[in-house]
Amino acid sequence: MRIQVQQVNVPLKYNDNIILQQTARKLGCAPNLLSHLKLIRRSLDARPRNPEPVYALTVEADLALKSLPKTIPPGIISPVEPLPATPIPSRDSTYPQGNAPSPAPRPIVVGAGPAGLLAAHQLALAGANPLLIERGEEAAARAPKVAGFWNSGILDPESNVLFGEGGAGLFSDGKLTARSKERGRVRMFMELLHACGADDTVLIDAEPHVGSDILLQIVPRLREQIIAAGGEVRFNARLDSLVIEAGQLRAVVVNGQEIACQQCVLAVGHSARDVYAMLAAQGVALQPKPFAVGVRLEIPQTAIDRAQYGRFAGNPLLGAASFRLTRREEDGIRACYSFCMCPGGKVISCASEPGFLTTNGMSYSKRALTHGNAAFLVPVSPTDYPEQAIPALAGMEFQRQLERDAFAAAGIAYHVPAIRLVDFLARKVQASLPDGRSCPNSVPVEFRDLLPEFITRTLEKTLPAMLKELNGVKLEEALLYAPETRSSSPLWIARNSEGESINTRGLFPVGEGAGYAGGIVSSALDGMRAAERLLGGGARPLAKLTET
Numbered sequence: 103m104r105i106q107v108q109q110v111n112v113p114l115k116y117n118d119n120i121i122l123q124q125t126a127r128k129l130g131c132a133p134n135l136l137s138h139l140k141l142i143r144r145s146l147d148a149r150p151r152n153p154e155p156v157y158a159l160t161v162e163a164d165l166a167l168k169s170l171p172k173t174i175p176p177g178i179i180s181p182v183e184p185l186p187a188t189p190i191p192s193r194d195s196t197y198p199q200g201n202a203p204s205p206a207p208r209p210i211v212v213g214a215g216p217a218g219l220l221a222a223h224q225l226a227l228a229g230a231n232p233l234l235i236e237r238g239e240e241a242a243a244r245a246p247k248v249a250g251f252w253n254s255g256i257l258d259p260e261s262n263v264l265f266g267e268g269g270a271g272l273f274s275d276g277k278l279t280a281r282s283k284e285r286g287r288v289r290m291f292m293e294l295l296h297a298c299g300a301d302d303t304v305l306i307d308a309e310p311h312v313g314s315d316i317l318l319q320i321v322p323r324l325r326e327q328i329i330a331a332g333g334e335v336r337f338n339a340r341l342d343s344l345v346i347e348a349g350q351l352r353a354v355v356v357n358g359q360e361i362a363c364q365q366c367v368l369a370v371g372h373s374a375r376d377v378y379a380m381l382a383a384q385g386v387a388l389q390p391k392p393f394a395v396g397v398r399l400e401i402p403q404t405a406i407d408r409a410q411y412g413r414f415a416g417n418p419l420l421g422a423a424s425f426r427l428t429r430r431e432e433d434g435i436r437a438c439y440s441f442c443m444c445p446g447g448k449v450i451s452c453a454s455e456p457g458f459l460t461t462n463g464m465s466y467s468k469r470a471l472t473h474g475n476a477a478f479l480v481p482v483s484p485t486d487y488p489e490q491a492i493p494a495l496a497g498m499e500f501q502r503q504l505e506r507d508a509f510a511a512a513g514i515a516y517h518v519p520a521i522r523l524v525d526f527l528a529r530k531v532q533a534s535l536p537d538g539r540s541c542p543n544s545v546p547v548e549f550r551d552l553l554p555e556f557i558t559r560t561l562e563k564t565l566p567a568m569l570k571e572l573n574g575v576k577l578e579e580a581l582l583y584a585p586e587t588r589s590s591s592p593l594w595i596a597r598n599s600e601g602e603s604i605n606t607r608g609l610f611p612v613g614e615g616a617g618y619a620g621g622i623v624s625s626a627l628d629g630m631r632a633a634e635r636l637l638g639g640g641a642r643p644l645a646k647l648t649e650t
């Protein structure tokens with residue numbers, strides 16, 4: 103009988119024999135009754151109250167018994183997870199070479215971020231010969247451009263930290279947090295990343311992480327897979343507008359050229375503000391959506407490790423520690439929560455429009471830089487900002503205003519406004535910022551000149567209290583950068599339960615830009631589901647997910 107066993111604890115340095123012995127111990131059976139062990143998942147447990155840090159494993163095995171022994175404690179056996187619906191070609195397998203073109207106009211996927219790449223991949227695998235268009239450059243050309251932006255402040259509005267192959271996820275922390283209950287689809291995505299070069303740990307870690315350096319290798323291989331399966335990928339190809347007749351999509355206009363199309367997966371991300379404006383002008387249904395705005399806070403990684411690992415801090419097998427902090431709304435102060443934590447990473451300056459600036463965080467695969475950072479966000483709702491002629495665009499205009507102000511306040515092109523936390527609390531600005539900070543292109547600015555009062559008031563009250571939860575972290579060590587405006591979309595491109603725009607047949611808005619996902623995995627899954635819908639498959643209802 104095949105069984106899945108939970109909570110098999112092993113030391114950080116383990117091997118197959120240790121897994122076998124510990125699984126047998128957990129089941130209270132002899133090791134020789136177990137065979138074909140497979141490690142399914144592992145999560146680190148390095149709480150200082152444990153005698154030693156361990157990995158808690160989920161292991162699948164064949165048990166040579168007709169019924170389960172009575173010695174098994176309750177809750178440690180679970181059903182064997184089903185295999186993904188569509189097998190992903192492994193690293194070593196030969197890929198199918200080009201499918202015969204289908205007679206109808208092929209589906210078009212707009213945007214080569216996680217949502218668009220996965221939609222195109224699924225469509226290509228199914229023989230639908232999709233055309234994937236991306237306004238930015240391919241990853242290899244994009245990387246030096248982004249480096250140039252950080253070094254010299256020269257922005258290419260079409261190919262930058264947010265636009266180009268890999269989307270907003272390319273220069274990211276590359277954490278692959280998956281809150282989705284659709285384990286099969288998550289597994290498929292991880293297997294695809296693995297097939298494209300991600301480390302084995304993406305298949306088993308509870309909170310997998312790849313890092314920007316590895317994403318730069320994975321994403322072009324994913325594109326090669328799409329092409330090998332019959333898809334076409336065009337870079338420097340920007341969607342300008344749609345041709346809609348009687349509520350049905352007829353064509354897309356790309357770099358001024360009309361391309362006939364009856365089905366379009368719109369995966370443009372939430373930085374494509376020109377696309378939002380175009381959709382509004384063309385009457386595609388949009389709805390305002392709550393989002394969040396705040397700052398990015400960084401502290402020395404050693405302090406985070408000490409707080410989280412206690413006496414185990416410094417063990418090289420543990421890796422850089424992360425945290426997740428939340429504070430509920432109280433006494434007129436809004437809620438605040440940490441988001442998109444990047445252990446051993448750096449704070450970066452981001453822009454996709456000239457004269458606008460926002461912050462974010464990224465890391466490399468080793469997460470070995472000296473600081474960890476996370477966004478600290480305060481919820482924003484449509485009542486917080488001025489109305490606009492098109493209500494759905496008002497949130498975006500609010501974000502833009504903050505980004506415009508930040509650009510102007512920094513005074514040097516695309517430098518990031520920053521302030522020590524203690525100075526922010528004391529309402530003073532020093533002439534300099536700490537040496538060794540992760541974002542050297544930052545300048546001291548008073549955040550009360552940048553952010554709305556309801557946000558600074560909330561941060562003032564909540565940040566010191568939240569940091570107290572990280573035992574031993576000193577407020578003096580914390581540095582803030584702002585504004586963090588693009589944690590999620592400010593609107594929904596309204597879609598029905600089939601994933602199609604509610605008033606434009608053939609238009610399938612997906613991913614973070616459509617407002618239905620937040621993070622690499624949920625965006626990728628949303629793209630996969632849309633492809634399945636287009637192909638007439640029975641994907642489960644499209645849910646709203648966020649996960650970084």
Ligand SMILES: Cc1cc2nc3c(=O)[nH]c(=O)nc-3n(C[C@H](O)[C@H](O)[C@H](O)COP(=O)(O)OP(=O)(O)OC[C@H]3O[C@@H](n4cnc5c(N)ncnc54)[C@H](O)[C@@H]3O)c2cc1C
Pocket residue numbers: 212213214215216217218235236237238264265266267268269270271272273274275276277278279339340341342369370371372373374377442450452462463464612613614615619620621622623625626649650
């Ligand atoms: C710095 C940073 C770090 C992050 N770190 C993480 C992380 O560690 N983990 C995580 O889960 N999430 C992270 N995120 C969020 C994550 O990157 C996004 O949730 C995800 O990329 C959204 O995927 P998407 O495909 O919906 O959109 P995007 O990734 O934004 O991709 C949209 C694509 O569409 C293209 N496009 C836009 N307009 C057009 C047009 N008119 N024509 C053609 N193409 C167009 C864009 O160029 C872009 O490539 C991070 C984001 C940033 C910016």
